[in-house]
Amino acid sequence: MSRTAIFASCSRLPEGDGDERSVLAALDDLGFTVRWAPWDDREAGFAEAELVVLRATWDYTERRAEFLDWCESVPALCNPAVVARWNTDKSYLVELLQAGLPVVPTTLVEPGAQVDWPRTPFVVKPSVAAGSRGAARFDAGPGGSEDAEAHLRGLHADGRTALVQPYQSSVDTQGEIALAYFGGIYSHAFTKAAMLKSDVDPSGLYLVERLGAAVPAPEVRALAEDALDTACSLLGILRAELLYARVDVVRGEDGRPLLMELELTEPSLGFRHADAGAPLRFASAVRQQLA
Known part of the structure; x- marks a missing residue:
């Protein structure tokens, strides 16, 4: 019996980064017809699909609320919308x-909040981000703290919560x-x-x-x-x-x-x-x- 699935992507990488080529062949062997479609393509038929697999939706960080609303609208979404809502914010x-x-020690810094910078090298990153965008490493001490403050102000100016973590050497x-x-x-x-x-x-x-x-x-x-x-x-x-x-x-x-x-x-x-x-x-x- 033939089955259909949509791999959800984004307009800038409509067929992902190429890592799934072998997966498509494996699914074809099991009788699946798979096609790619950007998640914000209103003509893609996501609501009617047998299965929609989140794969390369990597622009969601710029439109997270819209993306999560879309997830909620897709009945056969993998992974489910409740997972996406929880997991797309690194809090x-x-x-x-x-x-x-045992998690890498993590401090959340909401917009407008202050932080005591670590005394060892550390990383500041936005809580909503993909592919390490917006992450930066800083050295301990006055120079590193000043640079980190500037980076944090930039994230907060965009209304973004930041994570501060000790850098793992x-x-x-x-x-x-x-x-x-x-x-x-x-x-x-x-x-x-x-x-x-x-x-x-x-x-x-x-x-x-x-x-x-x-x-x-x-x-x-x-x-x-x-x-x-x-x-x-x-x-x-x-x-x-x-x-x-x-x-x-x-x-x-x-x-x-x-x-x-x-x-x-x-x-x-x-x-x-x-x-x-x-x-x-x-x-x-x-x-x-x-x-």
Whole structure:
């Protein structure tokens, strides 16, 4: 039986960044007809589609309220609208921290609020952002604090809440490790090098990442599992209801793994750096969502 699905994108990258090519072939083998459409295309037929998969909707940060309204209007959306609303604002990290997860220490700074700058190198980033846009690293001390204040004023002038986090030096040597899950089940992992000084993609939507295949250590895998379980508990959903998830982990100064981000809305899933079975696992997870 033929099934149909729409991969939701944006007008600046109407067919994503190319990472899903192998996934489209795997879905075709299972009898799926897949097409791409920008999420704000009113003629795309999202409301009638059997399944709509959030993939490259990377301009949502500029129109988040409109994007979330659109998510609510799509009955067969993966991941669901309730997930997108929670996960597209990085303040969810504070919720996970309060729930007892080992998360990179995170302070929210609302517009107009003041902050005591860390005494070690730190990062300031907008709470609503994708692809590391708007993130900047600063050194401790007067010079770094002055630059950070200027960056913070710029974010606040746009009405944006900021996150302040201590910079994790392990990113410079080990990078981050990203663990991909399909239907709540582990699929594969890949490393991501630091992006704060990387080039911006021609689309202007994200910073170019340097990726590579990886095998997560047991304690990293355990943290990723705990992060998924905690998030699903907070959201009141089952892990199987998540078509995909990406858990980004770094090593803290003491070597322990820390959660950097939990990407449940439109993450790159690293298929180009995964084993040949990853697209097949994703295609099976898509079928599971329809069931």
